[in-house]
Amino acid sequence: MKTEQAVLRARALGKCIPAFNCPHIPMVKPIAQAIADENSVAMIQVARVEWEKFEAESPERIAEEYSKYRVEGHTLLHLDHVPVIDEDYLKVDYMKLISRALKAGYESVMIDGSRLELEENIKVTAEAAMLAHEFGVPIEAELGAVMGHENKEMPPYEEIFASKMGFTRLDEARRFAAESKCNWLSVAVGNIHGQVAEAVRNQKKPKARIDIEHVAALYNAAGIPLVLHGGSGIGHDSVLNAIEAGVTKINVGTEVRQCYEAALGEKQGDIIYAQEKVYQKTRDYIKNYLFNSDLADEFREL
Numbered sequence: 001m002k003t004e005q006a007v008l009r010a011r012a013l014g015k016c017i018p019a020f021n022c023p024h025i026p027m028v029k030p031i032a033q034a035i036a037d038e039n040s041v042a043m044i045q046v047a048r049v050e051w052e053k054f055e056a057e058s059p060e061r062i063a064e065e066y067s068k069y070r071v072e073g074h075t076l077l078h079l080d081h082v083p084v085i086d087e088d089y090l091k092v093d094y095m096k097l098i099s100r101a102l103k104a105g106y107e108s109v110m111i112d113g114s115r116l117e118l119e120e121n122i123k124v125t126a127e128a129a130m131l132a133h134e135f136g137v138p139i140e141a142e143l144g145a146v147m148g149h150e151n152k153e154m155p156p157y158e159e160i161f162a163s164k165m166g167f168t169r170l171d172e173a174r175r176f177a178a179e180s181k182c183n184w185l186s187v188a189v190g191n192i193h194g195q196v197a198e199a200v201r202n203q204k205k206p207k208a209r210i211d212i213e214h215v216a217a218l219y220n221a222a223g224i225p226l227v228l229h230g231g232s233g234i235g236h237d238s239v240l241n242a243i244e245a246g247v248t249k250i251n252v253g254t255e256v257r258q259c260y261e262a263a264l265g266e267k268q269g270d271i272i273y274a275q276e277k278v279y280q281k282t283r284d285y286i287k288n289y290l291f292n293s294d295l296a297d298e299f300r301e302l
């Protein structure tokens with residue numbers, strides 16, 4: 001199954017492909033199994049912050065684990081956030097990381113230039129897109145500020161939503177999609193990331209909601225599938241409406257990570273027990289939250 005076609009098929013069906021983050025290596029197995037057992041289609045992904053500040057080790061290590069548990073027709077491997085400027089505001093050798101991931105077999109990748117000015121973001125995304133496309137894989141980019149990863153205090157959620165702070169702009173989305181050649185666009189529409197700073201990463205995420213009209217307008221302007229980051233903790237109606245309006249990939253990180261870590265804490269490092277919890281959580285998300293059971297039937301010939 002080719003990732004680019006899979007995402008376009010999902011869009012045509014009015015469905016959304018979830019992408020589950022794996023900040024701990026033992027999470028790959030139960031997530032892959034849950035996707036296949038639901039007869040669904042989903043991505044397994046890792047972000048740079050997850051091998052820098054969590055336990056994912058490296059993109060190659062996750063790819064190796066993925067190769068053991070991948071299930072053809074059901075699972076896809078995606079490289080999540082490779083920031084140009086990271087959450088500590090330091091420069092990252094992004095082309096090198098993306099190149100490593102492509103060589104390790106990632107089936108889609110992300111470049112995150114969202115902390116840059118528009119012109120610069122377009123430039124770095126176009127550069128990364130050219131490389132990804134040489135490998136025949138699609139690339140995701142980000143425009144707007146999906147907050148939460150930075151090591152600084154976030155304003156209260158209601159303030160972010162009311163002022164549309166950091167929301168992706170329509171004129172910029174139109175231009176960005178046309179000039180950067182990215183395949184999918186991660187947008188800021190009320191969604192927030194789970195916090196990754198050590199002191200707050202175990203806190204419950206504030207409940208977020210989505211500006212659906214803005215999603216529809218952005219999809220119309222950009223003309224490419226939209227991606228919703230920070231999928232944990234968004235109201236269910238918001239998510240279903242956002243999918244209808246153009247969201248075609250949704251990132252799920254905090255919820256499953258906290259489930260894994262809590263289980264390890266509960267039964268003192270019992271990885272099998274924590275994997276079972278992650279398996280159940282993932283199945284439940286696919287089945288009861290996205291209604292994506294048996295989605296794979298619609299993807300057979302891809």
Ligand SMILES: [Zn+2]
Binds near residue numbers: 229251
């Ligand atoms: Zn993200």
